[in-house]
Structures are given as C-alpha cells and as structure tokens.
Amino acid sequence: MTPAAWDGDDYQSRFDALAEAGTDVHGEATFVRSFSPASVLDAGCGTGRLAIELARHGIEVVGADVDASMLATARRQAPELTWVQADLAELDLGRSFSVVVMAGNVPLFTPPGTQAALVTGVARHVAPGGLLVAGFSLHRGYALGDYDAHAAATGLVLVERHATWDRAPCVDGGDYAVSVHRRAPATAGE
Numbered sequence: 001m002t003p004a005a006w007d008g009d010d011y012q013s014r015f016d017a018l019a020e021a022g023t024d025v026h027g028e029a030t031f032v033r034s035f036s037p038a039s040v041l042d043a044g045c046g047t048g049r050l051a052i053e054l055a056r057h058g059i060e061v062v063g064a065d066v067d068a069s070m071l072a073t074a075r076r077q078a079p080e081l082t083w084v085q086a087d088l089a090e091l092d093l094g095r096s097f098s099v100v101v102m103a104g105n106v107p108l109f110t111p112p113g114t115q116a117a118l119v120t121g122v123a124r125h126v127a128p129g130g131l132l133v134a135g136f137s138l139h140r141g142y143a144l145g146d147y148d149a150h151a152a153a154t155g156l157v158l159v160e161r162h163a164t165w166d167r168a169p170c171v172d173g174g175d176y177a178v179s180v181h182r183r184a185p186a187t188a189g190e
C-alpha cells in the first residue's frame, strides 16, 4: 500500500518560513548529533530537512522516503546526497548505520496496519551498538507500547525516552515522545 502523496515544495516552504522567522527547525538533527554518529539513515526523510543538516556537520547520510514529490524537493536542495525512493517496510540497503532516525511522525503516515513492518524495515539498518530514534505524536492511532513491542521484536531495547527533542522529561498523558532504542553491540566472533 502507498502512503498518502505529499507536496514537497509546499512542505519545505513551511519550514523555510519558520526558519526565516527565527525558529530553530533543526531540533531533531541536534538531538541526533548528540550521539556523534558516523552515519545516519534519515528514514521517511521527506524533503531532507534532517539529512541535509546532518551532512552539513560532516555526517554520512542517506535519505529514504516513498514519496516522489518529497524526494524531488530533497534532491533539488542537495543533489550531492544519496536519496532513495522506497517503502521503508520493504527497504533493504544492504548496509547499516550508527543511527536510523524517523522524525516528523513517520509511523503515523505509513498506511494503517503497516507499522510493525515499517519498524522491521528501518530496524534492519541499525548497526550493532547503533540506535533507532523516533519522534511521533501520541493518541493518534499508534501507541508507544505497540512501538516498543515492534522494536523489541527486531532485537532493539529502549534506552531513552523524552517528551521533546530537547529532552524534556516524559509526563503521564503527554502528547509526544522521542524514543531511543539500541541494538546490542556485536560480541567477539560475531
């Protein structure tokens, strides 16, 4: 099933307007950079907001998204970066990354019922010792407990959870969560 179509230029223009008004539109990238990753898969990259900012800081990035319009805007903004058009549920790049990040409610925009496959698809790209980072709104059809279960089924363990990208503490009944799951490091002989 194909997720809803987007207008990449329209989506990007909203962030451009925020940036011009002085709003920091790179909170997610700052959060990811705090882990000092060598490589990042921006999963559900949209117009490349995170990937482009991370690349600007010298991090090797790949952006993947199913939406052609979003990717066209990303490619126009940063033709030198690698952009992959694919359903994350079926993605297999044949490599892994220090961090895989899903910013901007990605699991809420995958077709209903495909969240487990989505998490499996992105988790297969998390390197041993690497992280899966995801921020999405709560009470909108995908529960944190389900996300944790889907992540656990791929061998990932929850290591951090915050209410915001600048690490505000979670509160009961909060409406947003940023979750960090880790894959165990490889042991000798693996």
Ligand SMILES: C[S@@+](CC[C@H](N)C(=O)[O-])C[C@H]1O[C@@H](n2cnc3c(N)ncnc32)[C@H](O)[C@@H]1O
Residues within 6 Å of the ligand: 003, 006, 043, 044, 045, 046, 047, 048, 049, 050, 064, 065, 066, 067, 070, 086, 087, 088, 089, 102, 103, 104, 105, 106, 107, 109, 110, 111, 118
């Ligand atoms: C709200 S946008 C967020 C874009 C970007 N991560 C950001 O924060 O600006 C959600 C994105 O998730 C992508 N997406 C949702 N489900 C997907 C799937 N199963 N495979 C690939 N991309 C998906 C959509 O195409 C869309 O570009």
